[in-house]
Amino acid sequence: MGDVARLAGVSAQTVSRVSNGFAGVTEETRRQVLDAMRELDYRPNSAARALRRGEFRTLGVITFSLSTLGNIRTLDAIATSAAREGYAVTLLPVAVPTQDEVNGAFSRLGELAVDAVIVIMETHLLDAATVSLPPGIPVVVADSDAGDRYTVVDTDQAGGARDAVRHLLDLGHTTVWHLAGPEDSFAAQRRANAWRATLTGAGLVPPPPVRGDWSAESGYRAGLLLAEQPDCTAVFAANDQMALGLLRALHERGRRVPDEVSVVGFDDIPESASFLPPLTTIHQDFAEVGRLCVAGVLAGVRRPTPGPGTTLVPTRLVPRNSTAPPPAH
Amino acid sequence: MGDVARLAGVSAQTVSRVSNGFAGVTEETRRQVLDAMRELDYRPNSAARALRRGEFRTLGVITFSLSTLGNIRTLDAIATSAAREGYAVTLLPVAVPTQDEVNGAFSRLGELAVDAVIVIMETHLLDAATVSLPPGIPVVVADSDAGDRYTVVDTDQAGGARDAVRHLLDLGHTTVWHLAGPEDSFAAQRRANAWRATLTGAGLVPPPPVRGDWSAESGYRAGLLLAEQPDCTAVFAANDQMALGLLRALHERGRRVPDEVSVVGFDDIPESASFLPPLTTIHQDFAEVGRLCVAGVLAGVRRPTPGPGTTLVPTRLVPRNSTAPPPAH
DNA sequence: CCGAGGAATGTTTACGTAAACATCACCCGT
DNA sequence: ACGGGTGATGTTTACGTAAACATTCCTCGG
Structure with a gap:
């Protein structure tokens, strides 16, 4: 950043302002800074950014080994929605669905570069988890019935x-x-x-x-x-x-x-x-489930934690050829 | 960290040493520090860590919307292998397989908290990509024929x-x-x-x-x-x-x-x-492909970039009931 | 023509960690 | 008993960024 500032003939702070799309910068100055950035192939360092801002712009997703199709499709929708909001998605795979593994994932979470967490997991493992989620980190749970303790999004x-x-x-x-x-x-x-x-x-x-x-x-x-x-x-x-x-x-x-x-x-x-x-x-509608998970968790990032509750996404019957009236007998 | 150090009656540096499993710390001191950590529910800040160390311990995976089964299984294996190595996996979904989208993902990459990149993508899009990968970041490509320019791992x-x-x-x-x-x-x-x-x-x-x-x-x-x-x-x-x-x-x-x-x-x-x-x-053997992708990319993180080349993972014929000698005629 | 006000930009500082270096206590051989 | 290690711990500093505050310069009303 210092190099860019020097080349553009401005202060580092001005580079930061341009880099973050801040308002009070002359068009002239902005152009010079952008030119310098391109010239030096400057990329903001996300670690420093995260340290300074206190947020990572990253969502963590805890899930079992991408096993069932539903989980995969949900994850896909989550990743897509998150990208649209400028958030990256970090995977926290749990190899084996044992209590130890789940606890491990939850505790690793604490030191992970993540602003919020979406859990795609069966209830019974969540129930028995001895490590609770770090307080202050918004959580949304999919595919579970923990509606009384967490925000839950699921298919109906x-x-x-x-x-x-x-x-x-x-x-x-x-x-x-x-x-x-x-x-x-x-x-x-x-x-x-x-x-x-x-x-x-x-x-x-x-x-x-x-x-x-x-x-x-x-x-x-x-x-x-x-x-x-x-x-x-x-x-x-x-x-x-x-x-x-x-x-x-x-x-x-x-x-x-x-x-x-x-x-x-x-x-x-x-x-x-x-x-x-x-x-x-x-x-x-897995896409909708994913979308709602991201929306829910980001709402939590931006304002105090929303209370627990369950959102259900409706299903739709698709009639094809495997059903008919019963045989006449 | 300062608080922990104070509570344990040691310096912050010693806390850091314990936190990183460093050798030269008395068992006595280590225990005190660990106690203090638990007491204060201390978690190392990964942003500061990454800033200081210059590495994120995170792998980026660029892929199309988790569409084909092969890609998903490969991703799963990557996530699992990465976790075993202490690396997290960040998803960079590309919603539509158009040139613009791919370029977008590649340029976002530059400012992403990622030490290395694994690309799961069809060749032709990679070929036409105008944005090249940031130099200095190891890359491994799966499901492609770019063996002359990148390290490639693929099924045979x-x-x-x-x-x-x-x-x-x-x-x-x-x-x-x-x-x-x-x-x-x-x-x-x-x-x-x-x-x-x-x-x-x-x-x-x-x-x-x-x-x-x-x-x-x-x-x-x-x-x-x-x-x-x-x-x-x-x-x-x-x-x-x-x-x-x-x-x-x-x-x-x-x-x-x-x-x-x-x-x-x-x-x-x-x-x-x-x-x-x-x-x-x-x-x-998708699991093996994923494992090799991670191994390849981590080798790149640890030593100067390995040259391009292709590693093939063998397949296996599984005979079941859909094949038989041709009809007698 | 002067000073208030505001826009543009610069300077200082802190975020939490770990490397590098400094210090201290203690043990050992002669 | 003394000096040179050696192992444990403390102190200083820098990583790259952005918030907070400071400064400069210009505009505009009276």
């Missing part, structure tokens, strides 16, 4: 599940089976609960849910079971990957979809339109 | 494609069709070239390649075309998603896989084991 899992079940009931199915996600996933819990509640609300008795682990393989295994149930004409799968495995199992067992069995997925991954048959599913 | 696309084609020829197929990726993708080009070279090397005349855009949908459209070719008994798809669409098209047209047509994919995405039928494909 319950609404989506309800729409899926209602869609199948509206087609005339007498009940809807559920291929659930893992028990330790809060999203899976909420989808399962909403499925159950919707059936109960319609005066029906929910059949026992079959549990998978989100993977297509687990969906296949579950599908082999469901194919044995003669009265199973409609299945709501908790995600598209499991629906894919389910389709394969049904196909292998000679149960035609959608003629004999209807299937609804959840997520609307791009491939689901190319499944056999194309999958009716619940679309999640 | 050619070797994988060759294995796929040979696998089909070994099964007895008289030729292998190719469902290629988009023309502007270097990975797609290399896979297509290796496919062509392998056929030519075996004394065969390659049929015209059918081109898709990586998506399952484009694979489906291409599949409708290929299903019309009576002599088409073996297809090498440039990625698993397109193979998925291809399978669907073949199924719709009544061409049984693998009895009538064999299909090999590329990537080995987790879902491919659950396709109908489970897909024979080429496994890519």
Whole structure:
């Protein structure tokens, strides 16, 4: 900065003013400084800037190894929104979802160059975390139910599940089976609960849910079971990957979809339109979730911490060819 | 730091020494300092640290919106490897793959708190970039052919494609069709070239390649075309998603896989084991690519810039149920 | 024609850390 | 017993920036 100032014939302070787009600088001076900057290929040192200003213009994102598609899409949206606001995004990957690892990530956080934090993580790990987040750092949590302690942004899992079940009931199915996600996933819990509640609300008795682990393989295994149930004409799968495995199992067992069995997925991954048959599913707006996370966290940076609370992003049913009225019998 | 020093009854420098795990500190003193740190909830200020040390312990990753699965898995591996080395990872998302956007990302880079950069990007955009990378910052490029100008780490696309084609020829197929990726993708080009070279090397005349855009949908459209070719008994798809669409098209047209047509994919995405039928494909070791990217870039941080050059990570054929000898005729 | 007021720019200082150098106490061999 | 280490700790300083305050110079109203 000193070199630039010398070359432009001004003080370092004036260089700083130009560099930050400050008002009170003559057009003439500004031009000279900019020329000098270009000449010397000057780049402001962000460490010094951060030290002086007390902010990093960086957001930290804590997440498990970029595993599930939803987390990835959310992260993508977060990165894009943050960039638009002039913030960089630093990744804090947690390799294994154990308590130790999570605690480690949280404590590393304290000495990380980060103004705010977005956590994409299952509730149960957050609950048990012994290291609390550094006070004074705004936090928004996605994919969790910690609404009473943190600001939470999430997809309206319950609404989506309800729409899926209602869609199948509206087609005339007498009940809807559920291929659930893992028990330790809060999203899976909420989808399962909403499925159950919707059936109960319609005066029906929910059949026992079959549990998978989100993977297509687990969906296949579950599908082999469901194919044995003669009265199973409609299945709501908790995600598209499991629906894919389910389709394969049904196909292998000679149960035609959608003629004999209807299937609804959840997520609307791009491939689901190319499944056999194309999958009716619940679309999640990950971009909106990411956008709201960034907005929430930046609001926290700019003013005193907003209270806890949950914002839900609505879903949308995408009807394709895997659902139809039940067979005439 | 001053407060901690006062509470522990030592100098600030000693606090610094403890904080950095320096050797020459008595066990007694260290304990006192650590106690004081805990008591005051002290966290080193990373901005001051970076300013003083001249390094940020942060890696920048430039990539397109986390779009393709390969890029995501590579990023994941990068983040994990970096964390192990004590480095954070900052994302520099480029929303639209236009020249302007790329240039923008590169120039923002200059003032970013980053010691080194990993670029995950298609060659052609890198070629046309008018803004060059800041000198002095080590760079490693993944998924590109810029081996003459940058250090490049990539999957051995050619070797994988060759294995796929040979696998089909070994099964007895008289030729292998190719469902290629988009023309502007270097990975797609290399896979297509290796496919062509392998056929030519075996004394065969390659049929015209059918081109898709990586998506399952484009694979489906291409599949409708290929299903019309009576002599088409073996297809090498440039990625698993397109193979998925291809399978669907073949199924719709009544061409049984693998009895009538064999299909090999590329990537080995987790879902491919659950396709109908489970897909024979080429496994890519993204974790290794990410690991090598980090290793390469950190080597650059520690010693003068290593020359350009390309490191290839081998692939592995995963045989499943989508390939078989050609029909008896 | 003078002084108040304001715009443009310069000077000083502090942000929190760690390298470099300085100091001090103590141990050992002769 | 004494001098030369050696290991532990303290003091000074600089990293690059921007806020706060100081200075200069010009304009404009009375």
